[in-house]
Amino acid sequence: MIRGGCLCGGVRFELARAVGPFELCHCPRCRKASGSAFVAGLGVLARDFRLISGAEWVRRYEAPIREAPPPYRTAFCGRCGSPVPDPPPGAAWFELPAGLLDDDPGVRPERHIFVECRSAWFEIADALPRLTRVELGALRARSPRPGA
Amino acid sequence: MIRGSCLCGGVRFEIEGRVSGIGQCHCSLCRKVSGSVGDATLLTAARSFRWTQGEELVQSWRRPSGFGSHFCRACGSPLPRLHASGKLYAVPAGALDDDPGTGVVQHIFVASKAPWDAIGGDAPQYAEGPPAERDERPGPETGGATA
Numbered sequence: 001m002i003r004g005g006c007l008c009g010g011v012r013f014e015l016a017r018a019v020g021p022f023e024l025c026h027c028p029r030c031r032k033a034s035g036s037a038f039v040a041g042l043g044v045l046a047r048d049f050r051l052i053s054g055a056e057w058v059r060r061y062e063a064p065i066r067e068a069p070p071p072y073r074t075a076f077c078g079r080c081g082s083p084v085p086d087p088p089p090g091a092a093w094f095e096l097p098a099g100l101l102d103d104d105p106g107v108r109p110e111r112h113i114f115v116e117c118r119s120a121w122f123e124i125a126d127a128l129p130r131l132t133r134v135e136l137g138a139l140r141a142r143s144p145r146p147g148a
Numbered sequence: 149m150i151r152g153s154c155l156c157g158g159v160r161f162e163i164e165g166r167v168s169g170i171g172q173c174h175c176s177l178c179r180k181v182s183g184s185v186g187d188a189t190l191l192t193a194a195r196s197f198r199w200t201q202g203e204e205l206v207q208s209w210r211r212p213s214g215f216g217s218h219f220c221r222a223c224g225s226p227l228p229r230l231h232a233s234g235k236l237y238a239v240p241a242g243a244l245d246d247d248p249g250t251g252v253v254q255h256i257f258v259a260s261k262a263p264w265d266a267i268g269g270d271a272p273q274y275a276e277g278p279p280a281e282r283d284e285r286p287g288p289e290t291g292g293a294t295a
Contacts, residue, residue, distance in 0.1 A: 125268025
């Protein structure tokens with residue numbers, strides 16, 4: 001079992017496994033949501049996820065749609081501010097912030113995405129593939145995410 | 149002038165003056181604050197920092213140890229905090245809208261980094277804290293640039 005939680009421990013969850021993909025997103029919205037260079041988004045199946053505690057702490061924010069749906073959504077702990085997992089109703093698959101994990105999910109990051117809008121102060125220095133939004137769209141068309 | 153804001157745009161700030169290089173902390177607490185590999189923070193003198201909108205939206209939480217988080221109560225984005233000394237602001241680099249003119253100059257607490265975190269680049273890596281207390285030494289000592 002893979003455990004995780006927010007900074008204050010109000011929100012706790014566990015995963016039976018992580019199916020991926022595991023992607024590092026450099027888009028401006030993910031940078032602001034994380035306060036860092038990228039969000040580490042780990043793909044999981046909704047049926048592998050269980051919220052143990054803290055539903056009452058979860059606050060949500062939905063950013064205005066820029067170009068096309070779906071809107072950018074984020075969820076965070078209303079007490080400590082950590083991003084928290086928030087499976088969309090009815091979705092078979094979703095992404096959660098990997099920084100919340102207390103255990104090793106086993107899978108590793110597969111690619112950087114939205115690299116065309118990465119921050120000026122961060123240099124990508126690993127050997128992972130670097131995909132632009134357009135390249136990511138082509139990848140998603142070839143190989144849809146689980147449950148997509 | 150370096151501007152910054154949260155995801156919802158409710159909180160905005162400006163830095164006018166020198167900023168340090170960016171330090172990335174990979175400890176388990178900073179991972180939870182960011183949801184990512186850890187935080188990425190630059191420092192600036194308190195006199196160089198100014199909230200321009202929404203300071204009342206800044207919410208904070210503190211562990212008994214003193215480690216805390218500062219975030220927008222509307223969207224959850226990590227936000228700048230005043231250092232305990234009252235002399236410095238620690239600013240999450242991800243909140244910046246402008247190029248701070250500096251890059252990542254050090255990685256700290258890499259001994260406790262996530263197993264999936266592959267730190268790249270040439271910046272020095274420290275197993276725990278930096279060799280000297282970073283918060284006390286803004287500017288050139290931390291590889292700082294001018295803004």
